[in-house]
Amino acid sequence: MKNSFLLKKHYVNLALIIIVLALVAVVWLKPGQPTAAKIFAALTADQVQNIELQVSNKESVQIKKQNGVWQITAPITIPANRFRIEKILSITQANSEKHYAANDLDLTQFELMPPQARLILNEHVIEFGGIAELGQQRYVKIENEILLITDDYFPLISSGLAGLVDSQAIPETQKLLNIQMPKFTISQTTKGAWAISPANQQHTSDSLQAWITQWQQARAVFAERFVNLDTNNAPIVILHFADKSQLQYHLITSNGETALYRADVGIKYHFSYEIFQSIANEPALPAAVNTATP
Structure with a gap:
């Protein structure tokens, strides 16, 4: 009699285990739900x-x-x-x-x-x-x-x-030779260094390289499509590349804007104030020059 009771208890426990496993399978497999x-x-x-x-x-x-x-x-x-x-x-x-x-x-x-x-x-x-x-x-x-x-x-x-246009001012695939700004030009010499014209002895090759790097790394915050934008005689920047191609930008500063405009494709690139100022103006003088007493 005792053995019969134990056998029934064993079957009950086994049945409970099967039910629990079935419930786990339902939760885990979620039958009927779509598969991605x-x-x-x-x-x-x-x-x-x-x-x-x-x-x-x-x-x-x-x-x-x-x-x-x-x-x-x-x-x-x-x-x-x-x-x-x-x-x-x-x-x-x-x-x-x-x-x-x-x-x-x-x-x-x-x-x-x-x-x-x-x-x-x-x-x-x-x-x-x-x-x-x-x-x-x-x-x-x-x-x-x-x-x-x-x-x-x-x-x-x-x-x-x-x-969808690239936000970089200078395409990654282009090798820059010089940048012609309204009042000065910075060019790469045959030895690979950078020089400014008109000549300014206060600038070093490193300070000019830093300015070129700012141009190479400059990315617009966003771009806009403008066909035949009135540039209002905005100053022009011309970039010359090793493959003899060039890019021409208008410096747009009217109405508080800090943008470069490519008239040939009708795209205006809007930059942060800090980045625009760093590329639109003459390179900063080396710290030793700035701190020197007259």
């Missing part, structure tokens, strides 16, 4: 060589990878901001838990007819619709599917041309 899957099964960022962005009421932008460097090729030719391009391309790794057959739905309900923007990676087209009611997710359409993805990409895409 990449929106592109095979496409990777490294495979993309051509990008096109089409945004409502803005210029279409075409970007190509040339010798490993992203270059905007239309509507203007100018280096692209590689950090923002890399962020856009990370959409190739985006996941979606929601998949709907587009043929079964009214696309206008998702703001996909017409789409708010279109991103083309090589031959792959992604159309962007509206925001979902719950959560910061956006509807996108790829081929015949509507998916929900995080809204990390549309703000960059919708920024248009000005939001």
Whole structure:
């Protein structure tokens, strides 16, 4: 009798263990919930060589990878901001838990007819619709599917041309030879040092190198698209490069602005006050000169 009782108790305990394990499996595996899957099964960022962005009421932008460097090729030719391009391309790794057959739905309900923007990676087209009611997710359409993805990409895409240009005053790929300012010119000598003209003995090669470095590292806070901006006789800066090309900027200081304007492409680069002052004015004299008594 006692053995029978113990056997029943053993079965009860075993049954309880099975129930607990089943509950754990339900919680852990969450059956019935959708599994996140990449929106592109095979496409990777490294495979993309051509990008096109089409945004409502803005210029279409075409970007190509040339010798490993992203270059905007239309509507203007100018280096692209590689950090923002890399962020856009990370959409190739985006996941979606929601998949709907587009043929079964009214696309206008998702703001996909017409789409708010279109991103083309090589031959792959992604159309962007509206925001979902719950959560910061956006509807996108790829081929015949509507998916929900995080809204990390549309703000960059919708920024248009000005939001995609490289913010550096001097392109990374260019070797600078001289900068011609309104009142002076700084050039690299045959020995690699920097010299100022008209000559000023108070400047050293190091102080001039520091000024050149400020130009090479100067990044705009943001850029704007302006075609035929009235420069109001703004002073001109000309940068000459080793490949015999040049860049021409207007120094814009009206209305409290601190900007460089490239009239050839219609882009105005806005800099912080400190950075603009460091590149728009004559290099600072060495500390020993500044502190010397007359």
